[in-house]
Amino acid sequence: MRKSTALVVGAILLLGVVAATIGSRGPAPAPVKLPAAAVDEPLAPHPGSESVVLAGGCFWGVQAVFEHVRGVISATDGYAGGDADTARYETVSTGRTGHAESVRVLYDPSRITLGELLRVFFSVAHNPTEWNRQGPDVGTQYRSAIFYANADQLRIARAYILQLDNAKMFRRPIVTELTPLTPERGFYTAEAYHQDYARLHPDDLYIRINDLPKVAALKAEWPQMSR
Numbered sequence: 001m002r003k004s005t006a007l008v009v010g011a012i013l014l015l016g017v018v019a020a021t022i023g024s025r026g027p028a029p030a031p032v033k034l035p036a037a038a039v040d041e042p043l044a045p046h047p048g049s050e051s052v053v054l055a056g057g058c059f060w061g062v063q064a065v066f067e068h069v070r071g072v073i074s075a076t077d078g079y080a081g082g083d084a085d086t087a088r089y090e091t092v093s094t095g096r097t098g099h100a101e102s103v104r105v106l107y108d109p110s111r112i113t114l115g116e117l118l119r120v121f122f123s124v125a126h127n128p129t130e131w132n133r134q135g136p137d138v139g140t141q142y143r144s145a146i147f148y149a150n151a152d153q154l155r156i157a158r159a160y161i162l163q164l165d166n167a168k169m170f171r172r173p174i175v176t177e178l179t180p181l182t183p184e185r186g187f188y189t190a191e192a193y194h195q196d197y198a199r200l201h202p203d204d205l206y207i208r209i210n211d212l213p214k215v216a217a218l219k220a221e222w223p224q225m226s227r
Helices: 003-013 017-025 058-065 112-126 151-166 204-222
Strands: 050-056 072-080 100-107 142-146 177-180 187-191
Touching: 017 050, 050 058, 050 072, 050 112, 058 072, 058 100, 058 112, 100 142, 100 187, 112 151, 142 151, 151 177, 187 204
Parallel strands: 142 177
Antiparallel strands: 050 100, 050 142, 072 100, 072 187
16 A cells, blocks of 8 residues: 555565464454344335445455445545544554544445445454454554444444444454544545555455455355345
């Protein structure tokens, strides 16, 4: 991100360290068949569009997953949690801006619900028990977060996290932050070279190691929701 060459090489060199670190806390959970959200909105009676902003590590992989989900209109890489002045990749990468690499998922609520999107988010798009990291990427900009736009999104997200934690679906508690989007701290679209990166660069070593397995897991775990 430019994660290509230098960062990919660094990621490979760090695999042993990362594995040891994760191993000391128990292995990261494999994709799991999570239950449906007990608290959710019904499908809308007519086609439309709604959006939710999700953060779960490098936005390349999260975007790649949701671009393959039925009912999703678009998935856009960007930054959320900080202000407009610092919404640039080089600045966000310092880990000192408050931003997280995020994806704005625009979806048709007559075809898929927020609860179903969160089911995908928690099961295959990322590991929600990792604190300020995902795989080889470490820092607050890679934290797990849901940036909610309204009270209904907060209600559904909070209830689903509680549902999964109470059912002990993961070996460790979910650490996903729930943060409101505000006029001062909204979603800011990332640079053009980040958009559709996984689709445009399937042979990139970083993508092959970290992101293509997520898309494969989506199709294996949720064939009824994948396209």
